[in-house]
Amino acid sequence: METNEIYRGRLIDHLQLVVADLERSRRFYEAVLEVFGIPIAGEGPGFFWADELVVSSVDSPASNHVLTGRTHLAFQAKDREMVERFYRTGLAAGGTDNGEPGLREAYHPGYFAAFLLDPDGNNVEAVFHGQANYSAPHVKITF
Numbered sequence: 576m577e578t579n580e581i582y583r584g585r586l587i588d589h590l591q592l593v594v595a596d597l598e599r600s601r602r603f604y605e606a607v608l609e610v611f612g613i614p615i616a617g618e619g620p621g622f623f624w625a626d627e628l629v630v631s632s633v634d635s636p637a638s639n640h641v642l643t644g645r646t647h648l649a650f651q652a653k654d655r656e657m658v659e660r661f662y663r664t665g666l667a668a669g670g671t672d673n674g675e676p677g678l679r680e681a682y683h684p685g686y687f688a689a690f691l692l693d694p695d696g697n698n699v700e701a702v703f704h705g706q707a708n709y710s711a712p713h714v715k716i717t718f
Contacts, residue, residue, distance in 0.1 A: 589627045592697060593643045597621065597632040599669060599694045604630060606668035607691075607699070610661045611650055642695070649700035655687050661701035662689035669694050 594600040601623055605615055608625050615625050621635025628648075631638045652658045659676045666672065674690030682688075685705035693699050 587627050589624075589629050590646075590648060591629040591631060591637070591643070592646060592693075592695070593631050593633055593635075593638040593641060594695045595633065595642060596694060597623075597630065597635075600630050603665065603668045603670055603693050604628070607650075607661055607665045607670070607701075610657060610664050610701075611652070643697075645696050645698065647698040647700065649688070649702050652687075652701045652703040655703050658687055658689050658701045658703050662691065665691040665693075665699070670699070673698055674700075 592600070601615070604623075604625065608614070608628075613625050615623050617624050619637075622629060622631035622637050624630070629637070633640055633642055650661070652661065655676070662676050670691035670693055672690075673692045674688070676689040677687065679686045679688050683704075686702065687705075688700050688702040690698055690700050
């Protein structure tokens with residue numbers, strides 16, 4: 576089997592979703608992010624954030640008063656069970672099925688993922704690429 580090496584944590588500083596109903600979105604994202612051990616890290620007038628993800632209401636000063644269009648984002652899962660928990664938890668928190676947990680061999684061998692639509696129709700994925708060695712559990716930035 577071919578060995579692949581990829582780098583994460585260098586490209587995206589943050590990703591912002593502007594949503595129609597902030598509380599409904601918060602319930603969804605708070606629930607699914609808990610599966611990954613990621614808490615809501617902060618909030619302000621009309622927004623909340625967790626790691627690189629910022630979710631704001633259309634009337635928030637952070638939003639430019641325009642809803643974002645449909646976006647696809649994928650969260651990294653540590654194993655298949657985490658993908659399955661993401662799917663079950665997301666459905667219970669207001670998500671809509673967009674692809675049950677399973678192998679997506681067309682992407683690459685061992686690609687195991689599930690897809691949900693969040694309350695605004697964004698395509699949110701949890702993916703496990705297979706067993707891998709990580710150089711660090713996270714990136715810590717101090718400024």
